[in-house]
Amino acid sequence: MKNLRASCLCFLLLGWRAGCGFERYSSLGETVTLPCAGFQKYENSFIYWTFSQRSGTASELASGGKITVKQPERAARLEVLPDSSLRIHHLHTEDAGRYECQQYLNGMLYKGGTPVVLTLLTSFLQYSSLGETVTLPCAGFQKYENSFIHWTFSQRYETSSELASGGKITVKQPERAARLEVLPDSSLRIHHLHTEDAGRYDCEQNINGYFHSGGTPVFLTxxxxxxxxxxxxxxxxxxxxxxxxxxxxxxxxxxxxxxxxxxxxxxxxxxxxxxxxxxxxxxxxxxxxxxxxxxxxxxxxxxxxxxxxxxxxxxxxxxxTLAGSADRISPLQAGSNPTLTCSLTCGFVCPPAKLLWSDSNGNSLHGGAREGFLIRSNITSSQLFLTGLQSSEQIRCSVEEEGKQRVYLQYLIQLPVSVSKVELIIRVFIFCAVLIIPAIIGAVVYVKRSKRAAEEVTSGIELTPVRGLPVSPGITATL
CATH class of the missing domain: 2.60.40.10 (Immunoglobulins)
Known part of the structure; x- marks a missing residue:
């Protein structure tokens, strides 16, 4: 079926079918070598390569072993080999067409080579990231009573393997099968992408036992x-x-x-x-x-x-995540229900490891070890649900790999300090004492100073006799 589709593309791209010559099939981005045969080598001869599309005039690509095409980008992708074959690197859509090699001998042109018709198989590029979910379309088919869609996967030049057939996942690996899903429109959905998911996906239609490859291949990058x-x-x-x-x-x-x-x-x-x-x-x-x-x-x-x-x-x-660093969470109210998340970020496929939660003393929080702590984990992440938090906590998430643990992340959860009634009364008493005692001390000091000042004023004062009153000689009155 691939050859049938390629032949149709040849007809569409070039405008002819009969007399296409030697047909060569390749894909976008690949490298292809077009042979030049049927000529003998002579002293004053050289090979001349031309290219044409549809009914257009042929243009010169190479002459005498040298690339002569005018477009710099295309010229950089062409190469004439020692046997006069033409090699095209990193194929583009515009490279599809008819290639002819001819021989010049003493100024005369000889067309002895078989034309080569290069047909490119189109494809659809799909981009995504590790851990994401992607949906690969399957289009170009009509629904028939006795038909079903068949999905295959291949990498490099390996033989394709079956993924799904008739809407059911048929791949043998349980882990991979759990991540695949065929949708009602026959699209293939892949969950939690892994590195090994990168490759070529083909959907084909089976009608009465015969496969028809009419869908466009999807290359997942x-x-x-x-x-x-x-x-x-x-x-x-x-x-x-x-x-x-x-x-x-x-x-x-x-x-x-x-x-x-x-x-x-x-x-x-x-x-x-x-x-x-x-x-x-x-x-x-x-x-x-x-x-x-x-x-x-x-x-x-x-x-x-x-x-x-x-x-x-x-x-x-x-x-x-820097070792020894802590994520300080804003102060929470008593009775709050925060959720902490700890996850592994892996370059390709995560190694076999476990994420473990513990308190600041290293005591495990798994298996209901402490009331109010609920843990849910999968392969690469773990969540800790705290309910009715009543005190500040320092919590660690560690990764256990090959039996060894290391701190991966720390959380410091702070609650406002709660105050009891007795503590409140004591604090109020201390506050009042701090305010009243200085006033009492100041009042005492003031009274003492006032009394002392009064004594100093009255001591050493003589009473002066009042005129007209008899005073006995030699008697004075002092106060």
Whole structure:
């Protein structure tokens, strides 16, 4: 069926079918080699390659082993091999057409080579990120009574494997089967994307036992971030974050990605990261962000956007958690019901590990060890639900890997200090005492000083005799 579809594309693209010559099939982004046979080598001869589409005039591509096409971008993708074959790298849509090699001998042109008709199989690129959910469309089919849709998956040049048939998931791996879902319109939905999900997806229609490949293949490309180092981050450490495209099952298999796809590091508002503290090295399929961690980078989210033609198609984030740092939660009221979330951020597939909750003394909070603490966990994240919180708590989330635990994240939950009635009375008494005692001391001091001043005023004063009153000689009265 693939050859049948390719032949139809040949007819549509070139405008002819009979006499197409030697047919060659390939896909966008691939590399193809077109043979030039049927000529003998002579001293004064050379090979001449031409290209044409539909009924247009043939244009020259190469002559005498040298690329002569005028368009620089196309010329960079063409190569003449020693046997005069023409190799085309990173195929574009406009490369589909008729190629002819001819021989010049002593100024005369000889058309002895068989024309090569290059037909490209079109595909649909779908972008997403690890952990996300994506829906792959299946279109181009009509519904018949005895028909059903058949989904297959392949990577690189491996044989395709069946994923679903007749609306039912048929893949053998239980973990992968649990993440797949066929929708009523025959689209395939993939939940919680993994690295191994990157590749080619084909939907085919089976009618009365015969398969018809009329659907457009979907190439799923995933976006991910890896960190070096990936653990035990601290202030002052040099960190390298690599944002990478995963295509067709591997990082290096992204030949079908268009040239207008870019990877950009941005902040939470979508503004590109700038400044001397960031060093960004960008390539076609990955981008590296290098920096020295600061105290303010604790729980900071670093986001990588994948854009195609300026439009954001996918995003992936990585959060840096510095060892020994604590998330201080705003003071809560007694009886509050906060929820704490602890999650693993993995570059590709998370290693076998467990997320464990404990208090500041290292006592486990799992299995109902403490009333009011409820834990729900999955493979990469865990949530702690606190009900009726009555006191401040310092809680740790640790990751257990190969039997060893290390602190992954700490939370410090603060409640306002509650005051009992007795404590309130004591505090009021102390407050009043602080205000009254200085006043009493001041009053006592004032009375004593007033009495002393009165004594000083009256001591040493003589009484002067009043005229007209007899006073005995030698007698004085003092007060």
């Amino acid at each position: 995933l976006l991910t971030i890896t960190a070096v180092p990936g653990r035990d981050l601290m202030r002052g450490i040099d960190l390298a974050l690599q944002c990478t495209l995963v295509c067709n099952g591997g990082i290096a298999d992204c030949r079908s990605v268009p040239d207008n796809v870019k990877l950009t590091w941005v902040d939470d508002e979508g503004t590109a990261l700038q400044g001397d503290m960031f060093k960004i090295t960008s390539y076609r399929t990955h981008s590296i962000l290098s920096l020295e961690l600061q105290k303010s980078d604790h729980n900071r989210r670093w986001r990588c956007d994948l854009t195609e033609g300026g439009a954001v198609k996918a995003s992936y984030s990585y959060t840096t």
